[in-house]
Amino acid sequence: MKKMHDPVIDETIYFDVLENGLPVYIMPKVGFKQKYAAFATNYGSIDNRFRVAGEKNIVTVPNGIAHFLEHKMFEDEDVNVFDKFAYYGANVNAYTTYTTTSYFFDTCDNFAECLELLLDFVQYLYLTDETVEKEKGIIAQEILMYEDDPDWMAYLNLLKALFHVHPVREDIAGTIESISQINRELILKCYNIFYHPSNMILFVVGDLDPEWVFELVYENQIKKDYTIQPFIERFYPNEPKTIFKKRVESSMPVSRPIYKLGFKEQKTGEDGNLLLKKELATNMLLEILVGKGSELYQKLYASGLIDDSFSISYSGERDHGMTVLGGQTSDPERLHAALIEGIQAKMGQIKEEELERVRKRLIGDYITIFDSLSSIVQNFIAYHFRNMNLFHELKILNEITLDYLEERFEEHFNLANHAVSIIYPL
């Protein structure tokens, strides 16, 4: 096993790659009662067109299939997976994002048994035509439930405004129409390609001996028959840099309007430290512009244009990215005007002390991750699949200069890149 150490935060991660291609990362955390493990695949809702090297045809599958597959993993011939973990006093769960599907458990006891369960249930798919059909009803209900959530609809509408053709426009769960096209054969195809160990990661954290954990994983994997799989090519549509629509408005039974403002990423194709630097700089800018400590936030809050539901976020992936900010408001038009004016007024006007204040804050946020096992796991995995290393964050944070921040400001918060989504009361 190899080892990475961060001397500033004094944390160590042990890692190695198994013969079947699975990268295994183990982070000992002395004194914690819980142990966490996540088994995640580099496969999310946007991975709908792909080809394994050597094969001829590009496969296109219906929207929502990654999430559908996640649901099916928990079914088994006999006892369901939730009950198996409950037997050991452990909790198991999973989530699907645009780019990742992650399965994870936490437990205080019986770690070895739970780890074995995790590896085994994710590496075995029980699927019949009947269970696929039955799941369509359950997922349809979930889709309808989300369609009732005004905040989520405001977000989905915003993505549909920002993007012309990119699958990030589509709900992670798909639509009732798209999931009706899913069948056993298509699910199996996706499973066999994307759930290959070489496309996954196992991350373990807790008060554990790394050698012992590694041995458990090794013994489990050696029994399973995986041949090395060639590289997966993923195809995303040719998304224009422009905004599809400047504004989407809709009505729902809400008592106050919901307003979301989005900025579309112009520069894509990066990963690793380049992407990490871009992400950190954008987070810094958002904090400076309209974070809780900013003048603009205080002004908007005092005037009643925003409340505690106001949030800001940036998401930077290899092939797409966006900033989203907003929340409930008394007046979407006045809030929009105030935000745009506030952001524009700040361009070229960021002060060195603002940068240093926000840098200190982000360093604090980074260090804080290591006090929460679930935060460590989720952050590490999200970084890993973008070829980024969590342990590089401090170094990159310290590299960000006022010049770089100004450059990034002009590039990302350009008015040409923005769209607005508003939900009005009925």
Next chain:
Amino acid sequence: MKKMHDPVIDETIYFDVLENGLPVYIMPKVGFKQKYAAFATNYGSIDNRFRVAGEKNIVTVPNGIAHFLEHKMFEDEDVNVFDKFAYYGANVNAYTTYTTTSYFFDTCDNFAECLELLLDFVQYLYLTDETVEKEKGIIAQEILMYEDDPDWMAYLNLLKALFHVHPVREDIAGTIESISQINRELILKCYNIFYHPSNMILFVVGDLDPEWVFELVYENQIKKDYTIQPFIERFYPNEPKTIFKKRVESSMPVSRPIYKLGFKEQKTGEDGNLLLKKELATNMLLEILVGKGSELYQKLYASGLIDDSFSISYSGERDHGMTVLGGQTSDPERLHAALIEGIQAKMGQIKEEELERVRKRLIGDYITIFDSLSSIVQNFIAYHFRNMNLFHELKILNEITLDYLEERFEEHFNLANHAVSIIYPL
């Protein structure tokens, strides 16, 4: 300093009481980056009628004054308190519940400076007639914001149905009418009585030397002039055991109905281990009856009568208590019938293995608290003011028998004790 140790979870808390009456608790957590401190007072929204021993008159103050006071603590002649903590890279915040007001910070660095700030800002009140008047506008806005929250309104309506006269019926923030009656003199009276060190607790957790922390607190407090304050008598209205109203219905701009079911506590007046045992047994019952692992939950979820918004909780205080469960639903009447029927059917029918499964689960939840500094602080404080000790939880959990559970079931989940609150779409 004295010391408590829990051998099962291997955690230690150091504590002592200062001469001015302040109990100081320090829990070292080796390896954590963050340090947390909370300075809390045994004073919440229901403490509206009181007398200090030796005084003649009972004082009655308007609803919402504890929360109003919390707001004013953050103001100062010069720099506001948030900015003072931000200067040290720390976060500060506060909350007011029915029974407690708590001020807390977390930080990675400059712990001593932050602890000093915390003690100093809570022990100094800056208040003018003008700042009191200005605050009324801000709090009125907050009250209006909560009135827009359908889930919160369903909860408030339920409490108004369960209780006849008890102040838990009233919003913690008060009403626009009640806060209009608040003035500088009334706030000062509450502050002087309830913010006396003998009515408070200081709790510190992190990778810290207890002796050193204690010395910091001692040096800070010795400079301040507090004379020992006599016991505070609190007066609560004579609340009948019955339900005030069986059902409250209301309409708001929601897309699906919201349903809440409440059971009113019959036996009050307990604290310490008696109250802890009652609380733990009620939590066990709720898990068995309608927790995520129960048959009833699975049936309701599969039929679409509940979704992920469904929640269950029990709250047991010295003078009042209630169970609340519910969430969004497609059909409140069918959900109500299914819940009542499901609960009734289970009375006298709990199996030993269900008890053991839930006991194991609650033990896991208890152990997990100690992996999160903020959970440790919040739980310890909530326990402390009810004369309960967090370190007794495992012992009490293991004392709960099937007989005790059945007894508690009949007492608390009696149909005579329930009320319903429903919010319909407009």
